[in-house]
Amino acid sequence: MEELIRKMLAELGENPDREGLRRTPERVAESLGFLTSGYTEDIDKLLDGSIFEEEYDEMVIAKDISLYSLCEHHLLPFYGECHVAYIPKGRIIGISKIPRLVHVFARRLQVQERLTNQIAKTLMDHLKPYGVAVTIEATHLCMAMRGVRKRDARIITSAMLGAFRTDPKTRMEYLELIKSGSRAE
Ligand SMILES: [Zn+2]
Structure with missing residues (x-):
């Protein structure tokens, strides 16, 4: 190297x-x-020891998780915030594991769309909740520094699984909760 x-x-x-x-x-x-250390992290090991049975079925949100990743097309950073929500079905996850999971996938060569989906799908698979929602708002230096677009152009991606996809009320509640008090630029 x-x-x-x-x-x-x-x-x-x-x-x-x-x-x-x-x-x-x-x-x-x-x-x-x-x-790029996220390639060698063991996700099963990271998550499975931290999932607990709990009769709680309201939305849990981890908001404004700071995110730094590298775009696979230019090897330049993109960075911003990630919001993760889920609705437990008898099982919850240690809250500190959610940012750790975000970082594992962020520390790889990525496109923002895939990063968003990987986080959502992994939580869905391991927790088996009623639903998972992930939203990423990020600035891409390959756009900002190379002057392809406006300097402040932010890309927003989201992945909605389970109840977040099928129930408009749940989705609305999530969108309201991530909007309120979201860090302004
Ligand atoms: Zn790029």
Whole structure:
């Protein structure tokens, strides 16, 4: 990896041996390793020890989870907030596991649409709740920095499963709850 990054620096017209760049290949390799560490995380292990039986059947929402990922088309970051909701069917999940699950999928090369679906589907499969909703609002640096679109263009994606898909009232309630007090830019 370090050798590839050295080559890339040279290819960009830089001198990889100048002082400021000397340790860059090592740093980039380490940082990319971390930013893609989601490939090796064991999701079953992460979730299954943290699912508990509980007679609670109202909507649970984890709001404004900060999200940083890399777009697979340009290897540039996209970042923003993720909201995750579910309606338990006799089983709840330790609340800290929801952001961790978001981070596992975010630390891979992604497109925002797939990232949204993966989070929703994984929770649906493991928790078997009445429904799961995931919304991601993110700014893509590949758009902002390359001037393809407006600098502040935000992309919003959502995945609605189970009751969130079939019951308009549930979906509305969710959309109201994620809207209120949502972080303004
Ligand atoms: Zn991109």
